[in-house]
Amino acid sequence: MDTNGLSPFLNEALRKVETLLAARPGLPPLVSIRNQLIYLKQVCAGTVGSERLPETILGIHAVRDIESWDIKLAYQIHRIDTVVDRLKDYLNAFDPSSYACL
DSSP states (O other), rough: OOOGGGHHHHHHHHHHHHHHHHHHTHHHHHHHHHHHHHHHHHHEEEEESSSGGOOOHHHIIIIIIITTHHHHHHHHHHHHHHHHHHHHHHHHHHHHTOOOOO
């Protein structure tokens, strides 16, 4: 599955999250979002496996933590989360016991 089209969205979202983190250093939800976006970038680049995809909770963070600060970023994270959910379904269809590398 080609995930290269997701990379620009991940890069932009990561940049915006880093800006929010600069104003709120160490805030756990923002740190979690940043770490998940970095992980997704690594999955897209093929440098890490996708077995941790089920642990991603970007959509929850977007609703609970981001919408009140930046509605556009929340929408962007929702879009990324939708793609990740489809990717989970795609990988699960081929190997329901695990999420193998892309």
